[in-house]
Amino acid sequence: MKTIMVDMDDVLTYGSFTKILDDYLGYHYNYDTVKTYYIQDILGDKKEDFFMKFKDMNMYENATLLPDCYDVLKELSKYYKIYICTDYIWREITQYAGNNLRNKYNFLYEKLDFIEPKNYIFTCDKSVVNCDIKIDDKVSNIEGAKTKLLFTAWHNRDLRDEELKEKNIIRVNNWLEIGAILLEDFK
Ligand SMILES: [Mg+2]
Structure with a gap:
């Protein structure tokens, strides 16, 4: 076999991480413009704050x-x-x-x-x-x-x-x- x-x-x-990112940002980000594999790079200096909230979330809940x-x-x-x-x-x-x-x-x-x-x-x-x-x-x-x-x-x-x-x-x-x-x- x-x-x-x-x-x-x-x-x-598909899409559970971008949903969490949108909720954090408070608006729908246009992901069509993203070229990087690690999409969280769009957060820039907010990254650390985001991850401190994100660490306890379950991306797969829904x-x-x-x-x-x-x-x-x-x-x-x-x-x-x-x-x-x-x-x-x-x-x-x-x-x-x-x-x-x-x-x-x-x-x-x-x-x-x-x-x-x-x-x-x-x-x-x-x-x-x-x-x-x-x-x-x-x-x-x-x-x-x-x-x-x-x-x-x-x-x-x-x-x-x-x-x-x-x-x-x-x-x-x-x-x-x-x-x-x-x-x-x-x-
Ligand atoms: Mg993959």
């Missing part, structure tokens, strides 16, 4: 899976070994990142009942994970896989098709596209 590494934030679930994610992953789990691999470290407040780890674990446990907790991988260095297929929104996280699927997000939208092709990366915009690619051989 081939193995798939699936990222969590902005692949399984989070949902992206459309079709559950059904496609469940179907994939019949033909592949699936590992959910997610970075839980809050770089600004590493001493509190254990809260994030617990919240992530609980979200996965509740939402993906067909994936065993032993298949969760919590690390910020995904290069140590050796899977045939990797699905992530960060280019550096999918390097090394035989099949590399880049999930579209604000910070990778500007990568051109030719650039991706050179790196043997396939762009995917939703879970139906992932299913179409990875289930093709099993129809």
Whole structure:
């Protein structure tokens, strides 16, 4: 059985962090203008104040899976070994990142009942994970896989098709596209 590494934030679930940022700022920020991967950089000198409030919040409290994610992953789990691999470290407040780890674990446990907790991988260095297929929104996280699927997000939208092709990366915009690619051989 081939193995798939699936990222969590902005692949399984989307938008919970930006909602918290908006609540903190008191207005809806136009995230289309953001180019940086660590979106909290928009806060500038308010970052420290934000994180002191943020450390006790659960980003996943009201989070949902992206459309079709559950059904496609469940179907994939019949033909592949699936590992959910997610970075839980809050770089600004590493001493509190254990809260994030617990919240992530609980979200996965509740939402993906067909994936065993032993298949969760919590690390910020995904290069140590050796899977045939990797699905992530960060280019550096999918390097090394035989099949590399880049999930579209604000910070990778500007990568051109030719650039991706050179790196043997396939762009995917939703879970139906992932299913179409990875289930093709099993129809
Ligand atoms: Mg991600």
